[in-house]
Amino acid sequence: MPIYAQEPGERPKPTLYVVDSLNMEQKQTFFQGFTLSGDIFGPIQKFVSDYGVFEGALRINFKNKFFPIVEAGYAVCETTNEDTQVSYNTKAPYLRAGLDINMLKNKWQDNRLYLGARYGISKFNYDISGPAQTDLVWGGSKAFNYKDISTTAHWIELVAGVQVKIWRNFHMGWSVRFKSAISKGRTDYGTPYYIPGYGTTTSGTCWGATYNLSFDLNWGRKKNPTIVNAVVHPVENENTTTRHPEETKEEEENNKKTE
Secondary structure (H helix, E strand, O other): OOOOOOOOOEEOOOEEEEEEEEEEEEOOOOEEEEEEEEEOHHHHHHHHOOEEEEEEEEEEEEOOOEEEEEEEEEEEEEEEOOOOOOEEEEEEEEEEEEEEEEOOOOOOOOOEEEEEEEEEEEEEEEEEEEEEEEOOOOOOEEEEEEEEEEEEEEEEEEEEEEEEEEEOOEEEEEEEEEEEEEEOOOEOOEOOOEEOOOEEOOOOEEEEEEEEEEEEEOOOOOOOOEEEEEEEEEEEOOOOOEEOHHHHHHHHHHHHHHO
């Protein structure tokens, strides 16, 4: 094994480090702002059917994963059964609140896929009227016209939907909703045909859909500095040596005396 002599004044060679990889990431805060959205499917539905909704929503963004949401709207239903000629009318607000969860693995991309749940409630009045009908038990017939029947309905919803970025902070997306009534607001005049925010009551459950245009508001979001993660490994430097500080100082003093 060869032995190399070390010159006087030299110190052990330093260890150099080489960067293998460099990763820069932005530390994200828990609160990521708000999103305002409006349903454009409900108003279109009013033009092609007997009922429709006008709905807006406010969603809070926590870590781009959890989205508490409040949805408020106004529903209209004016319909007449072609067979029985019974008419049903209602115009009333409704409210839903719940939570959406972003299911994508990469939570920080611009698109979202979410699952969620809602609790809905509507306190509303409705009118029902119809032509004279024969009473099969007591006989006779009489037309009916009942106004401003007041009631309250509750329900729950399971939601699945997507959001896609279209430009800057603007997104578009759709959702599908499975609804189950807790209380349909039955009164002395029977069960309401239509519940604002829920839909028709002809079966035990109900399906719904929305198509939303949304805008992200980043109010309150804090910007944190960029974090740099580097992976390094040591490499032996064969060409560099270091001198002891005292020897370097002594050499500088000798150079001054020589000058």
